[in-house]
Amino acid sequence: MIFGFAVTVAGAATLVALWSFVQSARNRLPDNPLLIALAVVELLLVVQLVIGIVLLAGGDRPGSLATYLAYLIGSLVVLPVGAAWALAERSRSSTAVLGIACLAIPVMVLRLNEVWSGATA
């Protein structure tokens, strides 16, 4: 994996998570700027998937291919599902839901990089 890019994705997701929690504490509903920020993080995750596939195609192998693919693809699912769940009932809680979904991303990206560097589980 390209470590610098992983840090960028994890950092961006963490920032959007913090933003969500601040907005929730201010009693705000999910608004467009927040949703756009979420979309940007999702876009970065798509780029990460492409990088991951290109590296695999180039012959590099992670510690566990199945685990690696699970994190690579799983990380794409979290934000859209989280956003759908958040927007189905708009309240300050749904803003916090977006924050929770974003918090899962740095964890998954970190694990993805561990697996890429040889961790087997």
Added chain:
Amino acid sequence: MEQQRRTASGPGRVLVAVYAIFALAATSRAGVQIGTKFHEAPLAYLLSAFAAVVYIVATIALARRGDGWWRVALVACSIELLGVLTIGTLSLVDAAAFRHPTVWSVYGEGYLFIPLVLPVIGLYWLRKSAPAKVSA
């Protein structure tokens, strides 16, 4: 207009979101473990799968309305608490038998102890949103 308390409303939506993430994490982990190295530690990996099923059931039950789903959520959260306490204790007492990690090993240490806290919050939330408390 009466405001019915529902498990998936208000703060409950955040709870469902956390449960869903754990359902995803536990299911993926169990799937990979069973799919690629089941023979290494069948018991540990079956436990992983069991934990995954409990998280999935809890997520769905908490997300749904109705007394029936409320009871399902109560059972799922209770099993979850029992599971994390039992496996957590066993993994400390007999570390050799639990070398292969499950979500519930050492009370969910590998997951920031969230597996230990989550069922407690879940049960508290179910108590607050109990059907008996909903005035008709």
